[in-house]
Amino acid sequence: MNLERHVKLFKNGRSQAVRIPREFELPGEDAVIRKEGSRLIIEPARPRSLLAVLKTWEPLDEEIGPIEDLPAEPVDI
Numbered sequence: 001m002n003l004e005r006h007v008k009l010f011k012n013g014r015s016q017a018v019r020i021p022r023e024f025e026l027p028g029e030d031a032v033i034r035k036e037g038s039r040l041i042i043e044p045a046r047p048r049s050l051l052a053v054l055k056t057w058e059p060l061d062e063e064i065g066p067i068e069d070l071p072a073e074p075v076d077i
Contacts, residue, residue: 003023032044
């Protein structure tokens with residue numbers, strides 16, 4: 001099913017913007033836009049990986065005490 005709707009373009013500061021109608025809403029708060037010929041394609045941004053999120057965290061300034069190296073417990077297979 002191809003939905004189509006005419007929308008208004010407007011200025012937001014120095015950028016051009018378009019109001020996305022409810023039936024075309026994207027999930028999340030980020031999107032990716034690209035140009036293919038004369039078409040603009042807007043897609044939801046893929047979720048960031050855990051590694052990307054961890055890279056944004058600041059290091060902890062806490063002192064962690066020694067970790068006891070316990071022998072492995074036997075396992076019945």
